[in-house]
Amino acid sequence: MSKTEITAAPGIPTIVITREFDAPRELVYRAYTEPDLLVQWLGPRDLTTTIDRYEVRDGGSWRYLQTDADGNAYGFHGVFHGDPSPDGIVQTLEFEGAPGHVCLQTSRLPERGGKTLVSTVSVFQSVEDRDAMVASGMERGVRDSGERLAELLARLLAS
């Protein structure tokens, strides 16, 4: 199975995340944009994601909560920029635990021979913000998300 690659080069306010999925891009795009699919893979395995709003359109806003077994909820929200499509999804993201800190994420989903290479470039307001995101333990959530998405896509393709 493919692995998630996470790149955070020193001195540049960017994180690049890539992973290949054994599924056509249209299915990967559905998993990114349909709330009932999104909640099945987004985030660490031990948190439950619930969608508050998810307006998949230019200027549309989204918000979800990730809740742990003790009931602690972590909120995230953002705004889509441009109409999302399999050619790309551009959105801002704010963690509600750190108000005033915003990142801008660009996801591409090119397909090669039936597989889809998803890349997400996140740019932060500063290198310090980027480093804080890395230090927050985001890697576990990113790796869990990648594995869970691969599992979901396999289930969808088998059904």
Added chain:
Amino acid sequence: MSKTEITAAPGIPTIVITREFDAPRELVYRAYTEPDLLVQWLGPRDLTTTIDRYEVRDGGSWRYLQTDADGNAYGFHGVFHGDPSPDGIVQTLEFEGAPGHVCLQTSRLPERGGKTLVSTVSVFQSVEDRDAMVASGMERGVRDSGERLAELLARLLAS
């Protein structure tokens, strides 16, 4: 009079613009957020700015047009992230001539001894996008805007 400094370091998808203004931050903040003031300084001297919408609040969207003497109009729009205040203004910006390309701008307005040092950090989706913005001739617009804002603040303080 102070001059505008523009920094675009190689290999980093960022432009930093700073300029000191001889005015208190509250007045500078008004010039950034009140449409009837904004149109008096924003952009190159030979273009006319008209505001389509300007919702100064968390999640609010804005759009303006800059029109030249021949009637050619250039549209820009974006979304405020967090409630704008003299402590900071965070917003996205898209030039409608290049759809799909977004930048994230963070403006700070710290005051020192009655003067205000405005800094705006713009982060782009890639270094290529940043370089394209620099190559587009944005410097003239930025320098004109800084001079026009200084002139407007002087007028407001004298009135």
